[in-house]
Amino acid sequence: MQIRELSVPGAFEITPVQHHDDRGVFLEWFKGPSLAEAIGHPFDLQQANCSVSAAGSLRGIHFADVPPGQAKYVTCLSGSVYDVVVDIRVGSPTFGAWDAVLLDTSDRRAIYIPEGAGHAFLALEDGSTVAYLCSTGYAPGREHGIDPLDPTVGVRWPTTTPDGTELSLLISEKDRAAPSLMQARDSGLLPLAVDVQTYLDGLIN
Template identity: 55%
Template sequence: MRPMAVAGAWEILPARHSDARGTFLEWYRPDTVAAVTGQDFRPLLGGMSVSGRGVTRGIHFADVPPGQAKYVTCVRGAVYDVVVDIRPGSPTYGNWQGVRLDDTEHRAVLIGAGLGHGFCALSDDACVVYLCSETYAPTREHVVHALDPELGIDWPVTAPVLSPRDAAAPTLEEARVRGLLPAYHPAGQVG
């Protein structure tokens, strides 16, 4: 487990144990997360999405408090997963980092509450699973446009497929002006 370039996010590469029968790995351990991050991440929701090649989801985030920290991995296919610092005042505000999540390396990402998250599917039927610190609450959920030129996310697909909601999302600057973005707290908090 190592910190990402966006403060409050970590990349996880679990140890894999393989033999002739296949592979076993512990893809999530709360004691390991707590030891490395100093945060107690205990999920209240497990979710899953299945996306076709080129589908681009995000950049999603929830109101803070309570926020919604996420532990994300891809169990089938491959995605390009992106974490964006959308907290005005943060030293990494506006920065993003992408990580390939796939069913080969079984890498995961821990995304702290208050950060933005999105991904694009690199394969057909890419299956992403989430563990979330809070349940889904539509009235607290927001989105920043994944193709915002100011963010400059280098999506590795030629024609991203967006939902109507994601396509109509404001840019990061528009969301900031509207007061939608979460505040930055230097102590940080996973969820």
Template identity: 55%
Template sequence: MRISELSIAGAFEIAPQLHGDQRGLFTEWYRFDRLAEAVGRPLRLAQANLSLSARGVVRGIHFADVPPGQAKYVSCVRGAVLDVVVDLRSGSPTLGCWQGIRLDDVERHAVYLPEGLGHGFCALTDDATLAYLCSTTYRPAGEHAIHPLDPDLGIEWPADAPVLSARDAAAPSLAEAVARGMLPSYDACLAYSTSSNRR
């Protein structure tokens, strides 16, 4: 298993070792100990989600209040997506920056996002299925979104006509979210990360 930090501090791409033969394939797609060693703290699991999307669907950009936030470990178990990590931490040197990573059912890579980062994806195939491991349970009052087509973010979605949910289509731009004070602070995210290290 190879774990590499992305251009957005705190986010990592995980490339598992694949063992295949005429019978099929086996891989360790999540290792608690190796992720904790690379990230610097354990990912405490509280909820697992499964998301199925048709080609061209864009979901996100979603984020949660910090604390407690929601760290995520995301893998594509069927089909393919462009998974996108966006820095939404107010005061971060990379605020508003994004990075896209292809996740699919061939290479079986995964992405780890700490609390405070935004997450979204575009389905590249029909029935694209993502599995999320989450550090906290869903708290509707603490969940937010940024419009995925915000021109200031400039995310290059690989879809001619992205299909959005009503919630995502009505989400504010990054500038609007900053003006409303919606974003978690970079310092609060780092402090929370450090405190959760000691649990």
């Protein structure tokens, strides 16, 4: 298993070792000790989610209040998605920056989204199935969103499927109505980098 930190601090790309034979393939897509070594504390699994999306479905940018936030360990079991992490921690040197990992059934990578970061993905194929391991359970009152098409963030979303077919975006009304990054910041909706770090320091101790 190879773990690489992304340009958003605290977010990681995980590439597993795949073992192929005549029967198919086997891999370890999550290893607690390896992840804990990378992020500096154990990952406290509290909920596992699964979504199945049509090509063009854009989900996010979602985040949760910190503390406790919600860290996510995400992989794609079928199809492919363009998975994005956004630094929305006010006061972070990389505030507003984003990075992305292609999750598919070829490399079978995963992405780790830390507490206090925004998360979104675009399904590139029909039936794209995404599995999320979450550090906290879903809490509606503490969950928020940012406009995934906000030009200030400027995510360069793919425009075609892997076979070259043009994608038509499917976005929920809730996500379409989400504020921009700066609107969310000015309204006090975003987590503060210092609060996130304080929370993470508590996990280490």
